[in-house]
Amino acid sequence: MKIIEIKNVSKIYNESEVQVNAVNGVTLDFQEAEFAAIVGPSGSGKTTLLNLIGGLDNPTSGEIIIDGTNLAKLKSSELIDFRMRNIGFVFQAYNLIPVLTAKENVEFIMNLQSWSKKERDERTFELLKAVGLFERANSRPAKMSGGQQQRIAVARALASRPKFVLADEPTANLDSKSASTLLEIMEKLNHEEKITFIFSTHDARVVKMAHRVITLEDGKVVSDDVRE
């Protein structure tokens, strides 16, 4: 089932009178439960493409349709609400809320969606177990390693059962062991929860585990390999 349609999308930045084609006429589709990596050298447009898919940025031209909804047709407030209900985000620098515990960080979006306490608790503990941090439920981010924080960020992204998760260089700040653990967890959750994962990455390990690898160069898709 097709959940993301990217139709001839371009993004042009005007920096100091110089036009930069960050994304240049990209057309892509993503299916349910895909585990896809977007690769390419620095400046190839990976992060920009993820921001466009996530509705954090607007394309200069083209259309992005998510589960039948054209993002360009949504008002600013509707877009924020759409992101909350449909998209999970994992950032390179984890971006957890430092004053909240691991449990509170994971249940934050569920709170925004007004889930009941019982539902929240069940889902939070389910995810904390899945990422192997159930015992650290009451720890604050500052007391956890980078790998642990990123696992909490993954749990937060999945908390409200989004249609897909966008992860921008999720392993960039992690050591080899933490990165492997995180990828295994994400692959497992992708399989169990049937949630699409789309990564931008330089990391060969991520590329190795991805079921689909899309390569960007100068904002254009130069290859799109689906693995069995």
Next chain:
Amino acid sequence: MIWKTAWKNVWRNKVRSLVVIASVTVGIFAGVFSIALMNGLIEQRISDALNDEISHIQITSKNFRLNNDPQLTIANSEGVLSVIKSVKGATDVSERTIITGMANTASKSAGVQIIGIDPDMEKRVFTLYSKLMPGTGDYFEKDSKLNLALIGQELAKDLNIIRYSVDSSTIVRVREKGLSEKLISKLAPITGKKFLNEKQFIKEMKSLFSKAEEMKYGLLIRKEAWSFREGARMTLTFLDKENNQVGSVFRLTALYDMANSMFEKSSVFVRNSDLKKLMGMNEKDFHQVVVKISNVDQTDEIADILALKLPDLEVTTWKKISPDLAMMTDMVSQFYLIFGIIILAALAFGIINTMLMVVLERTRELGMLTAIGMNKKKVFSMIMLESVFLSLIGAVIGMIVSNILIRITGNTGINLAQAAEGFEALGYSAIVYPKISAGFFGIVTILIIITGILSSIYPAMKALKLNPVEAIRAE
């Protein structure tokens, strides 16, 4: 969740939050306590004026207040008194005879208002009887055949009735009051010497003590060094009912101290019977009837009723008799408003500054929150709650501290003895009892919450304008 996150965010940077809270605490404490002090001072002044000087309502013949003509008397005072007593809320009355005259001693004279009173009636309306200086006599209690007069401490000083001297008993008293031996030794040159008036004594004191010592201990020494000869006399001269000048010797029954220099300098109390005899007035005629009422807020209402029932007389309320007091009560609310605005404005700028720093420091986090779906209303609420929490914590502590201090000083009083002369010259007591109503704290709390909300608008707007893509990339 927003409340919980906002609360936890307040404590993210503990030192900064504590500094803001401390400054709000100090500001609120200073504001509330100053207002309580001012309120206490003004309420005390009004209370003193109503209980000691003018009472709530005065009834006179038409034009008596304007002309002070002794012939403008209230005839049939018994009828007037029965009318007043029939009005609900009018609790007590006192009849007075009033004449302007001169008070003279061998060395000095002063213009005074001579007030003839019935000591028993007067006791029910005024508290003058409780303001006698210890050791100076009694409140017309001795059934003397001599004319008796009760005068203020300040008039006694002006007429050289109070004299000053330092003797062995003075030394003992000042030592008991804590004067050091070093300072006591400085009194040696004037020990045994008598001073005719306060001015001479002060001049001598200034030559013996440093300015700081005189400021600190001058009043204490003067209080212990003054002396008054019981039974001292003075002459009162005035015009009688037929405009003939009359005069008579009055023995001082006591001195009073009302913490109002002007009143003390100008008001001499004598018995109605003594004054009327000298003035040739009918025993049942009076110049003034003062009325005490049970509830000061009913003054105008009762005055209107009395004016209707006594159409031939002039009924005047305390606000008209002493417009400065009325103005003061009106000014208090305006003073609160101005003071409140200044403090809340200072508080608002402090909060705005802090919250702008908070938004700047948390740019990336705020970008992340918007990215994952926290809408503008919730981002705004979170920032607003943080500023309300910051201001409210400081305000509550400030109000608790000021309430405790107001309660303590409200009982003990704050002694502004060093400025006593200045205060008393204006009619204010040098001992101030700060006072504030419980409702005032409720108003302050509401105003602080409003200020916190208003102060958060600009920083919150800054947060709402953040572009999530740029904010997430921010360092």
